[in-house]
Amino acid sequence: xxxxxxxxxxxxxxxxxxxxxxxxxxLIVAATALYTAFLYHSGGAGQFLGGTVMPDPxxxxxxxxxxxxxxxxxxxxxxxxxxxxxxxxxxxxxxITFDENPSYDEIMTSIEQFLExxxxxxxxxxxxxxxx
Numbered sequence: 001x002x003x004x005x006x007x008x009x010x011x012x013x014x015x016x017x018x019x020x021x022x023x024x025x026x027l028i029v030a031a032t033a034l035y036t037a038f039l040y041h042s043g044g045a046g047q048f049l050g051g052t053v054m055p056d057p058x059x060x061x062x063x064x065x066x067x068x069x070x071x072x073x074x075x076x077x078x079x080x081x082x083x084x085x086x087x088x089x090x091x092x093x094x095x096i097t098f099d100e101n102p103s104y105d106e107i108m109t110s111i112e113q114f115l116e117x118x119x120x121x122x123x124x125x126x127x128x129x130x131x132x
Contacts, residue, residue, distance in 0.1 A: 070077065098104040114121070 067077075
């Protein structure tokens with residue numbers, strides 16, 4: 001066994017991947033790119049909506065006017081999302097590393113700690129979503 005691997009067969013840092021892993025990774029990337037191109041050229045999810053789906057003209061006009069007004073004022077569009085459809089009930093499953101802003105890691109860690117152990121701040125779902 002090469003000295004690049006420890007007794008459990010784990011590669012030491014900086015050890016290049018064997019060519020078989022690189023080839024598999026390249027194959028997966030190529031297949032994903034081809035599949036994405038196929039979906040793009042075949043209409044993607046739009047094909048399930050039919051070919052006659054058109055946006056509401058008033059809504060499209062209002063959105064366009066709003067974007068033009070925002071661009072004229074030199075403002076930037078900022079968007080935030082929340083993964084409320086997480087199958088495993090974990091909206092933080094896509095936690096990212098954001099080194100430029102340490103407070104992001106701090107708030108995400110605090111939220112995780114609260115979710116794991118809410119203590120006396122725990123509220124039953126039935127108290128939030130009532131039949132009323």
